[in-house]
Amino acid sequence: MRSTIKDVAQLANVSTATVSNVHTGAKNVSEELRTRILWAMEVLGYEPNVVARSLKINKTFRIGIIVPDITNPFFSEIVKEIDTAVSKKNYQLVLFSSDYDVKKEFQFYASLVMGNGVDGLIMVAPRMEESQFKLNRSIPLLVVDRPAFFDGISDIAFVYADNYAGAFLMASLLLKKKYKRFACIAGPETVPNANARYEGFKAKLTEAGYSSNEIEVIRREFSFIDGYEAMMKLLEGYDPAKQKMAVFACSDISAWGAIEAVNSKGLMIPEDIGIAGYDNIYFAKFIQKGLTTIENPTKDMGGEAGELMLERLSNNRPFESSPVILESSLKERETV
Amino acid sequence: MRSTIKDVAQLANVSTATVSNVHTGAKNVSEELRTRILWAMEVLGYEPNVVARSLKINKTFRIGIIVPDITNPFFSEIVKEIDTAVSKKNYQLVLFSSDYDVKKEFQFYASLVMGNGVDGLIMVAPRMEESQFKLNRSIPLLVVDRPAFFDGISDIAFVYADNYAGAFLMASLLLKKKYKRFACIAGPETVPNANARYEGFKAKLTEAGYSSNEIEVIRREFSFIDGYEAMMKLLEGYDPAKQKMAVFACSDISAWGAIEAVNSKGLMIPEDIGIAGYDNIYFAKFIQKGLTTIENPTKDMGGEAGELMLERLSNNRPFESSPVILESSLKERETV
DNA sequence: ATGAAAGCGCTAACAC
C-alpha cells in the first residue's frame, strides 16, 4: 500500500499540516522538523496523492485538448506548441482525437466542460455548430483555428489566422502567374475556415473579372486521399495545351494528394498544371521540390493559445479579450 | 457554484447514497425515486465530480503516454491507435512529448509512476537506461517499440516488432538488387531499436561476405534534417558510374531527408543511388513515387498496447505476460 | 429499497 501524508506525519512525529507545509511551502517550517519530515518521506517513498490534492484545492493542472486528427501534421504541430507552452507551468495535456466527427467532438466537449477533470479546454479547428457551444460551462474554453463568433457566450477566447486574407493572397499570386483557369479543392462546408479560404480565393478572382461559376470547386475532407480523388476528377479530359489550370487545394495535405494524382497521370508540375496548398506544414517544403502555399502560423497559434490559457488559469478571471488574429503570408515555392 | 450530489439529494428528498446509486447503477432504485432524482439532476444541471470519484475509488480512468515527438508521423500514428483502443472503454490519454530528451523522459516517467494521476503508463520508444526503470512503481508500465529487458522489474509489459529481422530483410533485398556498396544512416546509439536495425543489416551483409568496415555508417537522430545532412556527407565525392551505392536510412523520416539531399544534387533514384527506409509511415508510399521500406506494424503495436493495458487495468493483476513481438515485412516500392 | 455516516488523502482555517 502506498504511504500517505498521515504515515509521514506519524513517522516524523509531527502533524499532517506540517508535512503538507513542507511540500507546498505555504508556511515556514523549522529546520529541525523539515529535515525529519524529508527523512520520513524518503524512508516511506512518499509521493503526495495528486487526486486528493485536486479535490481539495479544486484544480487539476490538466488542460483538455480536442483535435480532429492527431496524425495530421498541422494538428500535431499545434499540439506540440501548446504542450511546450503549458508544460512550463507544469500543466498536463489530456488529448482527444475526434476523427473529424462532430458527434464525437461534441461528446468530448460536453464531458470535459461539465465535469472537473480538467481546468480548461482547448479546441482546435472544431466543427460543432455555434449553438452547441452554449452549454453551461464551469471551465474556460479556448478555440484555436476557427473564426470567432459572438453569441453572449462567456469565458471563451479565440486564436486564429485570417484565412480569407491568406487565400486572397494565393489568388493574387496565381493571377500574377498568368493562369486563366482556376479550380479549388475546398474543405468541408461545416468548417468555417474552409469556407473562409474558398471565399477569399473567389473574392480576388471575382475582383479580377472572373465570375463565380468559372471557378470549379470540389468540396472534400482535408486529407491526402481526398485531395487525390478530387484531383483525379478535375483531371478527367484535362488538356494542358488547351488551357493551363491552377488548382488551389485548401490544405497542404490535400495539395499533396492532388500532386500525387497529377504525377500518376504523367503531367508536369508546374509546366502542365499549377498546384498550391495552404498551411505550410513542416513537410511542405519537401513536397514536389517545394509546395507553394500559405503560411498558417502554427507555432504562433499554438504558443498564443498556450499562453492565453495559462494566463486565464493563473489570474482566474474569465476570458474577455478580443480574438487574437494572426497574419498569414505567402510561401512561394515550385509548384505554381 | 456547481451543484453537488448533496444538492441533488436535498432537492429530490433522498439520501446521497441513493443519488449515487442511480448513476453508478450499483444498486436498484425504485422507479419513483429514480425519476425524482433524474429530475433533480436535470434541474440543477448536475454532473458528478470525477476528481472526488477518483479519490474514493482510487481510479482515474486516465493513462499516461510518453512519446519522443508527437509531430513524428510514426509516433502520432501509434498514439492514434492507442487512443482508439482505450477510448472504447472510456479511458483518457495524458500526453507527454519528451523531445527526444532522456532527462525529460525520465522526469515524466518518474512523476507519473509515483503519483496517482494516471492508472497506467505507456512509453513509446523510450531511451532511458534499463536501470532507470527500476523505480518503485504503483502503476503498470507498458513499453512499446523497444525490445524487452528483464531485470526482475515487475508489472511491466512489452510490445514491439523484431527490428533486427526487419533490417535483415532489407539487406537481403539490396543484395538481390545487385548493389555492391552499402551505407547505413543509423539512429542514435542510445536507442535499442536503432542498434537492432543496424545489427540486422550488418548481419545479412556479413553473411554475404562483406566485412563490417566495408559498410559506411553514420549515426544521427531519426529526423528529416538529420537524414538530409547525413546523406550530404555520404554524397561527397560520390560517383555513381564508379560504384552504385545503396543507403539504408533506418527510419522513413530520415530516408525522406536523404532523398531530398540526393534530389538536390540532381542524382536519380534509383538509377544513380538506392535509398531505403524503415517504418512504413503513412506518407511513405508518396515519397519519391514510393519509398521502399520495412513495414513497422504501427497499427498492431498501438492496438496491442491499448488492449493489453485495458486488460491489465480491468482484471487488476500485474503484468506477467511474455513480450508481444510482432512481425515486420518488406514494402518494396520504387527507391531501390 | 433506503439512509446514516465513515472515510478516500489532502489543505487551510483557526487555535495555541
Next chain:
DNA sequence: GTGTTAGCGCTTTCAT
C-alpha cells in the same frame, strides 16, 4: 512555528 480539525464530493458498508 506547530497542531487540530473540518471538509472538498463522492462511494460504500452497515443498519434499518
